[in-house]
Amino acid sequence: MLLSEVATHLKSDFIGDDLEIGSMNELSLASHTQLTFATHKKYAATLSSSQAKAFLIPQNLIEYLPEGSSYIVCEDVSISMAYATKLFAPKLIDFDAKDVVVGDGSFVDTMAKVENGAVIGRDVTIMAGSYIGSNVVIGDRTTIYPNVTIYRDCVIGSDCIIHASTIIGADGFGFSHTKQGEHIKIYQNGNVVIEDDVEIGANCAIDRAVFNSTLIKKGVKFDNFIHIAHNCEIGEYSIFVAQSGVGGSTKLGRNCVVSGQSAFSDHLDIAPFSTFSARSGVTKSIAKSGGVYSGYPLMDHREWRRLQAKIAKLNS
Amino acid sequence: MLLSEVATHLKSDFIGDDLEIGSMNELSLASHTQLTFATHKKYAATLSSSQAKAFLIPQNLIEYLPEGSSYIVCEDVSISMAYATKLFAPKLIDFDAKDVVVGDGSFVDTMAKVENGAVIGRDVTIMAGSYIGSNVVIGDRTTIYPNVTIYRDCVIGSDCIIHASTIIGADGFGFSHTKQGEHIKIYQNGNVVIEDDVEIGANCAIDRAVFNSTLIKKGVKFDNFIHIAHNCEIGEYSIFVAQSGVGGSTKLGRNCVVSGQSAFSDHLDIAPFSTFSARSGVTKSIAKSGGVYSGYPLMDHREWRRLQAKIAKLNS
Amino acid sequence: MLLSEVATHLKSDFIGDDLEIGSMNELSLASHTQLTFATHKKYAATLSSSQAKAFLIPQNLIEYLPEGSSYIVCEDVSISMAYATKLFAPKLIDFDAKDVVVGDGSFVDTMAKVENGAVIGRDVTIMAGSYIGSNVVIGDRTTIYPNVTIYRDCVIGSDCIIHASTIIGADGFGFSHTKQGEHIKIYQNGNVVIEDDVEIGANCAIDRAVFNSTLIKKGVKFDNFIHIAHNCEIGEYSIFVAQSGVGGSTKLGRNCVVSGQSAFSDHLDIAPFSTFSARSGVTKSIAKSGGVYSGYPLMDHREWRRLQAKIAKLNS
Numbered sequence: 001m002l003l004s005e006v007a008t009h010l011k012s013d014f015i016g017d018d019l020e021i022g023s024m025n026e027l028s029l030a031s032h033t034q035l036t037f038a039t040h041k042k043y044a045a046t047l048s049s050s051q052a053k054a055f056l057i058p059q060n061l062i063e064y065l066p067e068g069s070s071y072i073v074c075e076d077v078s079i080s081m082a083y084a085t086k087l088f089a090p091k092l093i094d095f096d097a098k099d100v101v102v103g104d105g106s107f108v109d110t111m112a113k114v115e116n117g118a119v120i121g122r123d124v125t126i127m128a129g130s131y132i133g134s135n136v137v138i139g140d141r142t143t144i145y146p147n148v149t150i151y152r153d154c155v156i157g158s159d160c161i162i163h164a165s166t167i168i169g170a171d172g173f174g175f176s177h178t179k180q181g182e183h184i185k186i187y188q189n190g191n192v193v194i195e196d197d198v199e200i201g202a203n204c205a206i207d208r209a210v211f212n213s214t215l216i217k218k219g220v221k222f223d224n225f226i227h228i229a230h231n232c233e234i235g236e237y238s239i240f241v242a243q244s245g246v247g248g249s250t251k252l253g254r255n256c257v258v259s260g261q262s263a264f265s266d267h268l269d270i271a272p273f274s275t276f277s278a279r280s281g282v283t284k285s286i287a288k289s290g291g292v293y294s295g296y297p298l299m300d301h302r303e304w305r306r307l308q309a310k311i312a313k314l315n316s
Numbered sequence: 317m318l319l320s321e322v323a324t325h326l327k328s329d330f331i332g333d334d335l336e337i338g339s340m341n342e343l344s345l346a347s348h349t350q351l352t353f354a355t356h357k358k359y360a361a362t363l364s365s366s367q368a369k370a371f372l373i374p375q376n377l378i379e380y381l382p383e384g385s386s387y388i389v390c391e392d393v394s395i396s397m398a399y400a401t402k403l404f405a406p407k408l409i410d411f412d413a414k415d416v417v418v419g420d421g422s423f424v425d426t427m428a429k430v431e432n433g434a435v436i437g438r439d440v441t442i443m444a445g446s447y448i449g450s451n452v453v454i455g456d457r458t459t460i461y462p463n464v465t466i467y468r469d470c471v472i473g474s475d476c477i478i479h480a481s482t483i484i485g486a487d488g489f490g491f492s493h494t495k496q497g498e499h500i501k502i503y504q505n506g507n508v509v510i511e512d513d514v515e516i517g518a519n520c521a522i523d524r525a526v527f528n529s530t531l532i533k534k535g536v537k538f539d540n541f542i543h544i545a546h547n548c549e550i551g552e553y554s555i556f557v558a559q560s561g562v563g564g565s566t567k568l569g570r571n572c573v574v575s576g577q578s579a580f581s582d583h584l585d586i587a588p589f590s591t592f593s594a595r596s597g598v599t600k601s602i603a604k605s606g607g608v609y610s611g612y613p614l615m616d617h618r619e620w621r622r623l624q625a626k627i628a629k630l631n632s
Numbered sequence: 633m634l635l636s637e638v639a640t641h642l643k644s645d646f647i648g649d650d651l652e653i654g655s656m657n658e659l660s661l662a663s664h665t666q667l668t669f670a671t672h673k674k675y676a677a678t679l680s681s682s683q684a685k686a687f688l689i690p691q692n693l694i695e696y697l698p699e700g701s702s703y704i705v706c707e708d709v710s711i712s713m714a715y716a717t718k719l720f721a722p723k724l725i726d727f728d729a730k731d732v733v734v735g736d737g738s739f740v741d742t743m744a745k746v747e748n749g750a751v752i753g754r755d756v757t758i759m760a761g762s763y764i765g766s767n768v769v770i771g772d773r774t775t776i777y778p779n780v781t782i783y784r785d786c787v788i789g790s791d792c793i794i795h796a797s798t799i800i801g802a803d804g805f806g807f808s809h810t811k812q813g814e815h816i817k818i819y820q821n822g823n824v825v826i827e828d829d830v831e832i833g834a835n836c837a838i839d840r841a842v843f844n845s846t847l848i849k850k851g852v853k854f855d856n857f858i859h860i861a862h863n864c865e866i867g868e869y870s871i872f873v874a875q876s877g878v879g880g881s882t883k884l885g886r887n888c889v890v891s892g893q894s895a896f897s898d899h900l901d902i903a904p905f906s907t908f909s910a911r912s913g914v915t916k917s918i919a920k921s922g923g924v925y926s927g928y929p930l931m932d933h934r935e936w937r938r939l940q941a942k943i944a945k946l947n948s
Binding site for chain 2: 739741743757759760761775778779793795796797831834853855856857869871873875886887892893910911943944946947
Binding site: 092093111113129130131147149151167170171173181203204207225229243245247261263283296297303306310 | 423425427441443444445459461462463477479480481515517518519535537539540541553555557558559570571576577594595624627628630631
């Protein structure tokens, strides 16, 4: 889509050369064929060094644009960005994609739905009631239990096991908010990538990225009811016990252990080999690897135990 | 069904004129064609002013009945009421309903199931593996992702998005308890009504009302794993972050924001523009709009932060 | 499978007579045709009195074996045990099982999948999108709502109601951990047994046992989003409110009441008639029946209320 067409949809003018735009991305990651955006002066330096050529920006950031940029000046960049994501959203189903490819030795139940463009590896099992979206890739020897849904464009590794009713690649939870209190959907145009040897329990939900990928790395194991928000990255061999959740863009290092009903805020960076006891509530990044934590607010596990003993004494 | 037939099923006598009963309802809402019930003397005034003509009541409430009432005297009204709901429960599938109506431009996958009586609007997408129950109504331009289940008689607005494996209209959790500790099912004969422009994440569950409707109002946005119990009402443009739940009959005003893993008790009334931080546990109604809350027990957010600082000091 | 073949797969030698092994089981329950294992000296007495004839053990437990035992000496019994479970795992689908049997008066939607070997009782309803695995047994008058998944070999009683997208019999969450931090799957070769008159809400997950059965007893009622781990036993007429979970091998007595968002650690024994208020976190067994509990750490409910009042005063 041409930048001029984006401007028309946003009912704005654009300034600079017209450009063919392939997709959108966040400021620090956008390439020269992607449309990006800056919402606030605090991003001025990132804006100035951006590789992108096309921008949605407020009036007061024009001066920080890289030389030769094309741009659309927006009254509310966050709202315009949300509307723009809709223009780049892929269709729900890509009917025109190539025929499904299924590797030797694979079993796809006749009551599973596999959309065009999907590529299924060797010795894969896809059971009844599952849905494999357009252009999904599934590696060798992976098992998809019944009633699993994998949204379009997601990638599943080899030797994975995905249990029933788990959802891979539903939309991340992202909206821009109008002054009237309405919520404008930010279309989630990224995907989910699951590496090899991952097992995901029943009734989990791993959301697709708004741009780029939500990433579940090699050897991760999820119990049931795990919620992973958009753009998270879960490190190799990490383990999540039931009913835990991770907020958007949070990254865990390798071999983290997360006990049941725990939760992480968004945009955190968690060191590898961190262990969280049941119902941990993690709201800050953790830089030092190998710690053991408990509680909400979170603290060192031994400290939490001492604190609980102190609290119990209040009653005596 | 005649009131005399209800009495026969309950193995009780009825007193007064025999009446044709269309359905059941709670005391304060029952019309003159509905069967209702009163369990306790504290409802005497509501009973006296009821519009209903047919009642299940204990012996000690006969004197408070409106003049000309027909009634069945029950040893345990709560148990009799539960048995009576079964008599008025609609069949699981209405095979005799009219043919499905699908509006222009809509796509219904051949691997989706749409029961008779359903009415699908224009430009709707219903993906594989979804189930649309008898007499369900779906508005224009709504998207139903794969493996969604919408139970019979529910109503979905226009421009809605319902993500995979979400359940709309499963039975609310209601039972009457015998003295022997058994649980007698109260059939959930109401429905769910979802207004326009609502987005519901993956693996949510919004239960149907016992009588009348569970209501999700215009512009509401739910993340994944949201649990809404029977007879709730969620106000316009409210937002729920993942793994939160609301107990039966609780009402939230417009533009509430509920962060992750929060929960509300049943029968609360929450003022509009209330904000709840992560893992809030709300057990009392809130009358003042615009507050920000945290914790369980719930308190003002700033108070909660101060309290956490004080608690942390116990360890020093 | 012969014990010698197991040894070959584990790349170990076996000592003693070769034996035909039917399945695996834990030490205290294994019969003379089952392979079992002991990981630690603390199980020496149980080992000595075991009914089994075939063992995976470390070098230092050889002396405690019952006379005439056959055994494989393992460097890491826990890892070898995990690999061995794979040898005894049944196929995902038993295509060679007998034709499905459906009792009189039952309705199975043509868009439900029922694998060979399943036995469906009388007057059962199985709605579209549901999956009934190989050799599953379903009792009379049971209702299976749409998109339910019942894994192979599970047993559902009579007069049960299972709501949409609930998963019965997915794998319990069990792994052995290598020194390099990888997780070796312990195949979950048991099943789930659900007795009569059980109702299970939408989007629940009840995991199959690693060996033997996860057991949900007569008259139990689950709200939505309940997680029951492998090898649990839930006593008759117990009630679970939404978003609660139970860790592996925990047993609850009859008529327990578990309020919303509560959780139980694994390997607990909970007395009958115990009541847990919302968000209880239960980490220790409870021997005395009839108690009422709250909080995490858990305490007597009245004590918890007093404590919350004391805590609130810290802020004054």
